[in-house]
Amino acid sequence: MQLDAKTLDTLAWLSRLNIPEEETEALSESIAEMLTFFQQLSALDTQDVPPTAHIAPLENVLREDIPAETRLDRDLLLSGTESEDGFITLPKVIG
Amino acid sequence: MEYAKMNIAELSALLRNREVSAKELAADALQAIAETDGNIGAYLTVAEEEAYRQAAAADEMLANGTAGALTGIPFAMKDNICTKGVRTTCASKMLENWYPVYDACVTERLKAAGAVMLGKTNMDEFAMGSSTENSALQITHNPASAAHVPGGSSGGSAAAVAADECAFAIGSDTGGSIRQPASFCGVVGMKPTYGTVSRYGLVAYASSFDQIGPLTKNVADNAAVLEAISCHDRRDSTSLPQFDTAYSSLIGKDLNGMRIGLPKEYFGEGIHPTVAKLVRDAAQQLEKAGAVLEECTLPAVSYALPAYYVLCCAEASSNLARFDGIRYGYRAQGVEDLDQLYRKTRTEGFGREVRRRILLGNYVLSAGYYDAYYKKAQQARTLLIRAFADLFGKYDMLLTPVAPTPAYKIGEKSSDPMQMALGDICTVPVNLGGLPAISVPCGTAEEDGANLPVGFQLIGPAFSEAKLYQAAYAYESANK
Numbered sequence: 001m002q003l004d005a006k007t008l009d010t011l012a013w014l015s016r017l018n019i020p021e022e023e024t025e026a027l028s029e030s031i032a033e034m035l036t037f038f039q040q041l042s043a044l045d046t047q048d049v050p051p052t053a054h055i056a057p058l059e060n061v062l063r064e065d066i067p068a069e070t071r072l073d074r075d076l077l078l079s080g081t082e083s084e085d086g087f088i089t090l091p092k093v094i095g
Numbered sequence: 096m097e098y099a100k101m102n103i104a105e106l107s108a109l110l111r112n113r114e115v116s117a118k119e120l121a122a123d124a125l126q127a128i129a130e131t132d133g134n135i136g137a138y139l140t141v142a143e144e145e146a147y148r149q150a151a152a153a154d155e156m157l158a159n160g161t162a163g164a165l166t167g168i169p170f171a172m173k174d175n176i177c178t179k180g181v182r183t184t185c186a187s188k189m190l191e192n193w194y195p196v197y198d199a200c201v202t203e204r205l206k207a208a209g210a211v212m213l214g215k216t217n218m219d220e221f222a223m224g225s226s227t228e229n230s231a232l233q234i235t236h237n238p239a240s241a242a243h244v245p246g247g248s249s250g251g252s253a254a255a256v257a258a259d260e261c262a263f264a265i266g267s268d269t270g271g272s273i274r275q276p277a278s279f280c281g282v283v284g285m286k287p288t289y290g291t292v293s294r295y296g297l298v299a300y301a302s303s304f305d306q307i308g309p310l311t312k313n314v315a316d317n318a319a320v321l322e323a324i325s326c327h328d329r330r331d332s333t334s335l336p337q338f339d340t341a342y343s344s345l346i347g348k349d350l351n352g353m354r355i356g357l358p359k360e361y362f363g364e365g366i367h368p369t370v371a372k373l374v375r376d377a378a379q380q381l382e383k384a385g386a387v388l389e390e391c392t393l394p395a396v397s398y399a400l401p402a403y404y405v406l407c408c409a410e411a412s413s414n415l416a417r418f419d420g421i422r423y424g425y426r427a428q429g430v431e432d433l434d435q436l437y438r439k440t441r442t443e444g445f446g447r448e449v450r451r452r453i454l455l456g457n458y459v460l461s462a463g464y465y466d467a468y469y470k471k472a473q474q475a476r477t478l479l480i481r482a483f484a485d486l487f488g489k490y491d492m493l494l495t496p497v498a499p500t501p502a503y504k505i506g507e508k509s510s511d512p513m514q515m516a517l518g519d520i521c522t523v524p525v526n527l528g529g530l531p532a533i534s535v536p537c538g539t540a541e542e543d544g545a546n547l548p549v550g551f552q553l554i555g556p557a558f559s560e561a562k563l564y565q566a567a568y569a570y571e572s573a574n575k
Contacts, residue, residue: 014457015412016419016437017450027451033513034455040401041471044478051473052480054303055529056290056333063329075196082426090421093433 003028003035099127099259103168103316106262110157110167117153117167121146121211124169128213128260136235137245137255139174141214142181153209164319166209171255171264174215175222176307177296178202181212185298186230187220189444190424199296200328201265201307208323213261216251220446221415222269222300224248225518227276228509229448236505238280240545243502246276249310253280256310257548263311263320267297269304270403271497271522274534274552277310278497281536281548283317283567284310288557289529290335292321293328299414301407302333304526314535314568318342321560338558345565350384353566355553356391356490361521367500369540370549374496377537377551377570381494384569391490395482396524398475403523404516405459405472411449412456418444448512476527483528487556492563494553496521501540501547521552531560535567537574 003011008028012019019027082089098106098120109115125143132138146169153167172178175185177195179202184190198206205212219229227235227250235250237243238258245254249266253276256264266273268286277284285308292307299305309320321342328334357378362371382388420426420440427439442450459468486493498518508514525532532554539546553563 008454011454011457011461012438014461015450015453016416016434016441017445017453018438018442020442023447027454030451030512031455031458034404034516035458035468037513038401038405038459038468038472041398041405041475042467044398044471044475046471046474046478049474049477051470052476053473054333055480056335058333061329061332091426091430091436093421093436 003032098123101262102312103165103262103319106168107164111162117150117157117211118147120167120169121150121213124213124261131258131260134236134241135238135254135258135260136233137216137251137258137260138171138214139184139186139217139232139251140182142212145181146211146213149206149211153211156209163208163323165205165323167211168262169211169213170205171213171216171252171261172202173218173249173252173264173266175218175267175298176201176265177298178212178215181215183215183298184232185221186218186232187445187449188231188425189418191232193424195296197296200293200326200330201324202296204324204326210323216249216255216264218251219248220449221298221411222248222267222272223411223448223452225271225275225515226503226509227251228505229446231446234505237502237547239548240502242504242543243545243547244279244505246279246498246502248272250276252310253277253282253284256280256282256312263309263316265307265324266310267305267307268526269301269407270519270526273308273310274522274532274550275498275519277534278536278550279502279548281550282310282312283314283536284308284534285317285321285560286525286532287321287325287560288531290333291325291338293326293331293334295328295330301410302414303410304407306526314564314571315343315346317533318346318564342560342564345561346568348565350381350386350566350569353386353562354490355381355386355388355566356486356493357388358391358393358396358486358493358495360393360396361495365499365517365520366496367540370496370498370500373538373540373549374494374551378494380570380573381566384573386566388494389490391486393482393486395479396520399479399524399527400516400520402472402475402479403519403527405468406476408452408456409460409469410456412453412460415445415449415453420444451512479524480528483524483530483556492553492555492559492566494551497534497550497552498522501542501549504543525554530557531555531563533563533567535570537570
């Protein structure tokens with residue numbers, strides 16, 4: 001089984017990835033194989049079973065609105081990010 | 096390399112008695128790495144300067160009476176845990192030259208305890224894999240046999256401990272990534288209860304499963320390291336507010352009356368006969384030590400693996416969206432627009448397995464498939480949690496294999512991700528349930544002319560680490 005080309009294209013777009021031509025066949029086969037494997041779940045009776053998103057009893061963690069140390073400093077500029085005159089440089093990202 | 100084979104307790108005694116300094120221990124460990132790691136490949140970065148700096152701080156603590164159990168002890172850190180100023184790559188081309196500007200909570204805790212970090216260890220890229228072969232940077236060999244994988248994803252950490260290139264190592268476990276390499280390399284590995292070790296500064300793979308834990312030469316060391324790294328941390332929103340961290344408190348106590356279940360599903364088809372035998376032998380030893388062993392059943396494990404892979408790929412696709420060529424790490428060159436900057440950066444920066452999991456994750460989360468895959472897997476997770484809860488009404492813990500087989504050969508499964516995934520069957524249920532589980536060496540299997548380590552796994556309910564260590568220690572003491 002293989003994933004059809006259109007679905008793979010859509011997935012690649014959603015994932016912001018290109019699919020190198022030499023990988024297309026193996027990748028679509030491998031994804032299709034995993035999806036078939038996932039379908040084992042469909043046999044499971046899950047009526048009225050609530051989904052678990054997380055194990056931890058989650059609460060929003062809020063901090064007091066007081067000034068704290070920031071790390072947007074020289075360290076960050078030196079962390080492998082391209083920078084110039086104390087500003088982070090980026091390629092043009094807005095049309 | 097006089098000290099390399101010693102465990103934490105032995106080294107700590109020498110340090111306290113001033114028979115050796117932290118600086119001498121660091122030098123000894125760095126020499127062990129220099130002599131051994133060329134054949135193992137456990138370390139991606141050896142942080143010599145940092146090690147000597149931390150050793151000097153440790154010697155000061157030893158001199159002024161503020162030293163603790165880990166002061167001066169040399170260790171290795173998995174390369175997905177942030178270390179300020181020390182390269183943190185996740186074994187990915189994406190972060191090959193990334194230097195964090197802050198320490199992870201675990202790094203801070205170990206520094207504060209005076210432990211001495213020797214370097215950063217190899218892993219499957221972004222922790223996705225079970226053999227460390229998915230590292231974009233290097234191969235790691237199993238110290239028991241160079242032709243075999245060390246397991247993964249914390250393969251570098253397990254190999255470093257097994258090859259005496261550190262006294263202990265830190266790993267992370269999303270679906271077995273501490274326990275399985277511990278089993279393959281013959282060391283002790285603990286995946287603690289979800290929320291007891293802060294994930295602040297751990298590069299996220301699947302956030303609802305990821306958990307940091309120790310790999311050590313023995314059980315008591317493991318408990319000591321977990322005591323040092325476990326805490327509440329407000330910077331991790333899933334860090335639990337209150338729990339007992341006296342993990343060593345039951346070590347040495349007898350097992351009389353302890354109830355241990357052996358779920359028969361873990362001993363069925365696909366389990367290597369020697370692995371099944373060694374784990375059953377371990378069961379007998381635990382029985383001799385006073386525990387009550389009983390066969391039980393956990394049918395819910397049959398859907399744990401598909402549920403786990405749906406959820407971890409979904410979470411990975413979301414977590415790894417941040418690697419866009421703008422803010423972190425690698426940035427592709429020669430692109431004309433934003434979309435191509437994203438796509439080219441991510442295609443070139445991520446390895447094949449990472450891209451495969453991102454694609455799968457986006458598939459199961461996309462419109463039209465969400466209910467059939469993602470929600471269904473979350474419901475399966477609920478059912479598994481309930482099934483574990485039922486069993487823990489009857490048993491203090493469960494005894495199972497860690498992996499269906501001993502270590503396999505390098506290259507044997509790397510081109511077949513499905514085969515690789517099936518090897519996670521014994522470990523992923525624990526992560527779905529957020530439970531603690533320990534991997535303890537219990538012998539070797541002769542395969543391909545090599546004696547390959549095998550471990551057993553003890554799984555307990557949340558916060559049962561002290562009991563797991565108690566049982567593991569009883570086994571270990573009886574088999575010295």
